[in-house]
Amino acid sequence: MSPDTTLTLTARSIRLSRRNGEALLTALILPVLLMLLFVHFFGGAINTGTDYVTYVTPGVLVLCAGFGAASTATTVSEDMKSGLIDRFRSLDIGPTPILTGHVAASVLRNTLSTALVLTLAVAIGFRPSPTPLGVLAATALLLAYLLALSWLSAAVGLLTRTPEAAGGYAFFISFLPYPSSAFVPTRTMPSWLHPFADHQPVTPLIESLRALLLGQDAGTAPWVALAWCAGILAVAAGAAGALFRWRTG
Amino acid sequence: MPANEATAPVSSGAPAPATGAAPTPAIEATGLTKSHGTQHVLKGVDLTVPDGSVFALLGPNGAGKTTAVRVLATLTAPDAGTARVAGHDLRTARSEVRAAISLTGQFAALDERQTGAENLRMMARLGGLRRPAARRRADGLLDQFGLSDAANRLVATYSGGMRRRLDLAAGLVGSPSLLFLDEPTTGLDPRSRRTLWDAVRALSATGTTILLTTQYLEEADQLADRIAVLDSGRVIAEGTPAALKSRVADHRLDLTLATPAAYAALAPRAVHHSPETLTLGLPTDGTAPHIRALLDTLDPTRTTVTSFTVHTATLDDVFLALTSASPVPEPTHVP
Numbered sequence: 001m002s003p004d005t006t007l008t009l010t011a012r013s014i015r016l017s018r019r020n021g022e023a024l025l026t027a028l029i030l031p032v033l034l035m036l037l038f039v040h041f042f043g044g045a046i047n048t049g050t051d052y053v054t055y056v057t058p059g060v061l062v063l064c065a066g067f068g069a070a071s072t073a074t075t076v077s078e079d080m081k082s083g084l085i086d087r088f089r090s091l092d093i094g095p096t097p098i099l100t101g102h103v104a105a106s107v108l109r110n111t112l113s114t115a116l117v118l119t120l121a122v123a124i125g126f127r128p129s130p131t132p133l134g135v136l137a138a139t140a141l142l143l144a145y146l147l148a149l150s151w152l153s154a155a156v157g158l159l160t161r162t163p164e165a166a167g168g169y170a171f172f173i174s175f176l177p178y179p180s181s182a183f184v185p186t187r188t189m190p191s192w193l194h195p196f197a198d199h200q201p202v203t204p205l206i207e208s209l210r211a212l213l214l215g216q217d218a219g220t221a222p223w224v225a226l227a228w229c230a231g232i233l234a235v236a237a238g239a240a241g242a243l244f245r246w247r248t249g
Numbered sequence: 250m251p252a253n254e255a256t257a258p259v260s261s262g263a264p265a266p267a268t269g270a271a272p273t274p275a276i277e278a279t280g281l282t283k284s285h286g287t288q289h290v291l292k293g294v295d296l297t298v299p300d301g302s303v304f305a306l307l308g309p310n311g312a313g314k315t316t317a318v319r320v321l322a323t324l325t326a327p328d329a330g331t332a333r334v335a336g337h338d339l340r341t342a343r344s345e346v347r348a349a350i351s352l353t354g355q356f357a358a359l360d361e362r363q364t365g366a367e368n369l370r371m372m373a374r375l376g377g378l379r380r381p382a383a384r385r386r387a388d389g390l391l392d393q394f395g396l397s398d399a400a401n402r403l404v405a406t407y408s409g410g411m412r413r414r415l416d417l418a419a420g421l422v423g424s425p426s427l428l429f430l431d432e433p434t435t436g437l438d439p440r441s442r443r444t445l446w447d448a449v450r451a452l453s454a455t456g457t458t459i460l461l462t463t464q465y466l467e468e469a470d471q472l473a474d475r476i477a478v479l480d481s482g483r484v485i486a487e488g489t490p491a492a493l494k495s496r497v498a499d500h501r502l503d504l505t506l507a508t509p510a511a512y513a514a515l516a517p518r519a520v521h522h523s524p525e526t527l528t529l530g531l532p533t534d535g536t537a538p539h540i541r542a543l544l545d546t547l548d549p550t551r552t553t554v555t556s557f558t559v560h561t562a563t564l565d566d567v568f569l570a571l572t573s574a575s576p577v578p579e580p581t582h583v584p
Contacts, residue, residue, distance in 0.1 A: 002377075004374065004377075005374075005375055008371060008374040008375055009375075012360065012363070012371055015362075015363060015367070016360060016362050016363070019362040019363075019403075020362065082356070082358065083354040083355075083356040083357060083358035084358045084359070084360065086319075086324055086352060086354055086358060087352065087354075087358040087372070087419070087420070088375065089324060090322055090323070090324065090347055090350065090351060090352045091347065091372075091375050091376060091423070092344050092347045092348070093375060248324070249325075249326070
């Protein structure tokens, strides 16, 4: 498959996201609202031992990245319903460039909204003090998470028959940060939840981001987070390819 | 397959002469079958579409037209049967087939949130053209389909007719030698339909082979060199429009009779019966002399026929004529 095909389809997906006014507005407003909600409404009641904005910013970053990536499920599902996929197939274009286009647009969209969240966090009192290497590592981890979740959402979009259902299922994916250390320390959760909360993919990611952004030692957490992302990515991309062939077979 | 009980040799003429200068047909399909679960959509379809012709696959909803097109366009694999499309085997040379064909489906394959020009440039780029060439190709097609003025408007703002034309243009970006059009005018108003017909004729004039599906006899008649009638997954008739229509008569004369007795008297001669309204339909060529003569013959006293209408034969009439081996049962009631 020529790189030209993938580029053309990526440009298409970006153009379509840019012109989907409502979705774009949600993608930008939701993170802002969530940030303000956690810091100003819940923050006063939660004691994490630091300024809550400092504690929660990595969590909101990950939560918003998840929400944004989940929208890939809807865009993929809409595409599968249109006649366009048949036309692409009759041009001998396989699933990889089509889905890569969706995922690339999702990663770009959410990189922008993540940057917005970070800017807002700084505006309301978040004071990161990362090392230059920490910035790189945090960025790379967030991108890896976006990539993995976008592919997972693409697979969900192929599995479901309607865009509405796709959006619904994908919503669950974006729920993962809640039972993690994103918003409250896991030790405050009921004990039966500890094994899950401590070992689910989002917790090491959040711990890494927190440590990296505040210039602390992150230990092995970044590697664990990266391994999770790589695993999800591999499974989701494989599943998406198979599901595409199943849907169009 | 039923056993070949009658073993007499098939006597339909001399064996086909060795392939001399005859060009390869654009489509040669034998025994195509396709089932979706327990539903047998295609039950052994044979088709030969001559190169450079316009071929219509005529049939009602659910006859298997779309499935037949999807199979021939490599989008769905047949369960059984073989086909050569554009000179390549459907199963073993899928990429070669795809390089030669294009499919414009029932539902516009366009991005609503891209402009007409963006849609076409995208298809041209995906077809392998470089950016400047893609731009030229898109501009040329927009011009050819009368869409230049709307080139930079989002497709979401297009009318139904404009969408179909853009969709057709998008299918032509790669200059296919064989074009599949699945119900190209369904849902269009009469004027948009004519515009699309003109576009199809213009394409055919350039030598492109076109296989189109339609539920309208009139459309097949207007556009096609040959028609195959598809019913419940089988081709039940195939030939030129003139030959097919001669089997069903062009027109139908509908007579409303004055009394049930008059209805009963004329019913045996009719091809269409509607006892509730005392209306009978009879085949006619639609000319004034023929209709006048018919009326005189059927109603010499000029008292039994109260009114009449003349219709062009509909697909229903074709189907009734082609599918009903036994004649339409006579109405038995009449008090």
